[in-house]
Amino acid sequence: MSSVTDPMLDPTAPGDLSADPAVRAAARGQASRLPLTGIALAIFAVMAVLGVWLRPAMPIDETRYLTVAWEMRLHHSWIVPHLNGEIYGDKPPLLFWLINLVWAVTGPSEFAGRLVAPAFGLGAIWVTSRLGRALYPTRPELGGYAALALAGMGGFAFFAGLTMFDAMLTLATALGVLALVHAARTPAEAPRSWLPWAGYGAAIALGVISKGPVILVHLVPVGLALPFWGGMPLKAAFKGVGLGVLIALGLVLLWLVPALLLGGADYRQEILWTQSAGRVVSSFAHQKPWWFFVPLLPLLAFPWIWSLGFWKNLRLIGPMPVWIVATVAIFSLISGKQTHYLVPMLPAVALIAAPAIAQGARAPLAALGPLAAALYLLGVAFGLVKGEVREVIGPAWLLVAIAVGLVLVAAVAVLRRGGWLAVLSPAVVVLLSLLFIGKAGDAYDATLIGRQLAAYEQAGLATMDDGYAGEFGFAGRLAQPVAMLPDPVAAAAWLAEKPGRALMGRMDRPQPQAAPDQLLSFRGRSYGLWLNKESSTTSGASLGAGASEGTTQNSQTEAVQ
Numbered sequence: 001m002s003s004v005t006d007p008m009l010d011p012t013a014p015g016d017l018s019a020d021p022a023v024r025a026a027a028r029g030q031a032s033r034l035p036l037t038g039i040a041l042a043i044f045a046v047m048a049v050l051g052v053w054l055r056p057a058m059p060i061d062e063t064r065y066l067t068v069a070w071e072m073r074l075h076h077s078w079i080v081p082h083l084n085g086e087i088y089g090d091k092p093p094l095l096f097w098l099i100n101l102v103w104a105v106t107g108p109s110e111f112a113g114r115l116v117a118p119a120f121g122l123g124a125i126w127v128t129s130r131l132g133r134a135l136y137p138t139r140p141e142l143g144g145y146a147a148l149a150l151a152g153m154g155g156f157a158f159f160a161g162l163t164m165f166d167a168m169l170t171l172a173t174a175l176g177v178l179a180l181v182h183a184a185r186t187p188a189e190a191p192r193s194w195l196p197w198a199g200y201g202a203a204i205a206l207g208v209i210s211k212g213p214v215i216l217v218h219l220v221p222v223g224l225a226l227p228f229w230g231g232m233p234l235k236a237a238f239k240g241v242g243l244g245v246l247i248a249l250g251l252v253l254l255w256l257v258p259a260l261l262l263g264g265a266d267y268r269q270e271i272l273w274t275q276s277a278g279r280v281v282s283s284f285a286h287q288k289p290w291w292f293f294v295p296l297l298p299l300l301a302f303p304w305i306w307s308l309g310f311w312k313n314l315r316l317i318g319p320m321p322v323w324i325v326a327t328v329a330i331f332s333l334i335s336g337k338q339t340h341y342l343v344p345m346l347p348a349v350a351l352i353a354a355p356a357i358a359q360g361a362r363a364p365l366a367a368l369g370p371l372a373a374a375l376y377l378l379g380v381a382f383g384l385v386k387g388e389v390r391e392v393i394g395p396a397w398l399l400v401a402i403a404v405g406l407v408l409v410a411a412v413a414v415l416r417r418g419g420w421l422a423v424l425s426p427a428v429v430v431l432l433s434l435l436f437i438g439k440a441g442d443a444y445d446a447t448l449i450g451r452q453l454a455a456y457e458q459a460g461l462a463t464m465d466d467g468y469a470g471e472f473g474f475a476g477r478l479a480q481p482v483a484m485l486p487d488p489v490a491a492a493a494w495l496a497e498k499p500g501r502a503l504m505g506r507m508d509r510p511q512p513q514a515a516p517d518q519l520l521s522f523r524g525r526s527y528g529l530w531l532n533k534e535s536s537t538t539s540g541a542s543l544g545a546g547a548s549e550g551t552t553q554n555s556q557t558e559a560v561q
Contacts, residue, residue: 083470
């Protein structure tokens with residue numbers, strides 16, 4: 001049996017902090033006074049609700065997923081998701097189902113819909129607490145500290161509060177690892193010894209129906225490594241993993257078979273190849289170098305790996321080494337990379353950090369992060385930072401107020417220790433969300449333009465942006481797709497065909513020769529809105545295509561209020 005399994009199976013083994021009775025007594029005393037898991041859940045819940053309240057749905061991801069859920073509701077396409085009228089095979093439907101389940105009670109509320117994904121973050125925190133209790137059986141209070149560590153970790157606090165799939169995948173991963181821990185401790189001859197493997201399969205199925213086969217990257221290596229960290233015979237581990245994968249396949253097929261039948265050949269290609277193996281063999285998006293994740297780890301695991309106490313008390317027990325190393329290594333080898341791909345690994349970092357937090361570790365170096373952000377905002381406020389950012393965030397008084405808050409967060413990093421450090425990342429997320437009560441709110445809120453576009457929907461809407469991803473679908477409660485016409489000639493001809501039509505396009509790209517009727521601003525970019533008010537006065541000649549890129553606003557131009 002590998003020595004790495006000793007601390008898990010024998011909590012008093014050398015090198016495990018639980019062997020020190022004084023440490024155990026002190027930590028249990030603190031745990032008895034503080035419901036740590038409850039505090040962790042409350043910290044994350046408050047941060048998530050405030051974030052949803054302060055921020056608009058962020059383009060292009062949050063706006064896209066809300067639009068997919070909206071079209072599912074609008075057209076009753078419960079099995080095969082759609083985006084802008086086209087089959088959407090990028091992601092499985094679980095998130096969209098659950099948003100619609102909430103909307104069945106609340107109506108199509110943006111606020112309610114955006115709370116669905118963060119609810120899975122609460123589940124991930126709770127399961128991480130259970131994992132901590134299982135991995136440190138003589139120090140059950142470390143489960144609460146692990147929950148605090150996850151709730152207060154930079155990458156988790158930021159991404160799990162968004163309407164994306166990371167919190168769902170993190171919960172599925174944590175559930176799968178918890179099932180493997182129970183499998184390692186369940187004798188093969190015990191009655192119902194297959195139950196942990198059934199739980200493992202259910203966790204894989206949850207991950208697949210949440211985000212796709214990527215869950216296998218997080219859970220299969222940990223399962224296959226059970227002989228090394230859990231002392232399980234190699235044959236039994238492989239047999240159990242195979243059983244779990246078969247159970248997962250059976251569960252996923254309940255949705256996948258009807259989806260493949262209803263979605264047609266293109267959907268089958270998308271869901272079975274392009275969005276799974278296709279990303280591994282030859283990534284078509286998010287291509288990054290192999291070392292992409294290395295400089296991001298200090299931000300994802302902030303503030304814990306900024307603490308010297310974390311490194312001094314580092315104990316790589318149970319599944320954590322395989323969980324972390326396999327995740328980072330596999331995603332580093334795949335060309336398509338995004339920062340949030342590592343979020344499902346963060347519970348492992350939290351479990352490693354728990355003993356150090358229980359001992360009151362300090363992290364004064366973590367003050368550098370919020371101080372750097374504060375200095376940047378002050379630079380923008382006082383005109384020291386040049387560029388477009390000054391047009392997107394502000395006013396100056398708001399930036400100064402947020403900077404003061406960030407300085408206070410830095411003070412907490414210097415003056416406090418242990419569990420107090422769990423408030424740093426959530427506080428930074430909330431403070432930065434305050435930016436959206438100023439200029440950033442108008443710049444990134446798709447609702448302002450979406451409602452304006454809805455007035456022209458009956459006659460027809462089009463955009464010259466070939467990268468349109470449904471930003472205005474849910475925001476404007478649009479019932480019809482937006483035509484994508486990147487060619488200015490074709491766009492002008494389409495607009496001239498019917499009165500009441502509206503055409504939108506970026507002002508820094510080729511556009512019709514006629515000046516736009518309105519100028520709009522979105523995501524720091526200027527957009528033109530061309531309207532066909534009357535067929536007799538709007539001709540193909542007046543809207544004829546050219547490559548004008550600096551069109552001057554005419555007397556009809558209006559600013560969006």
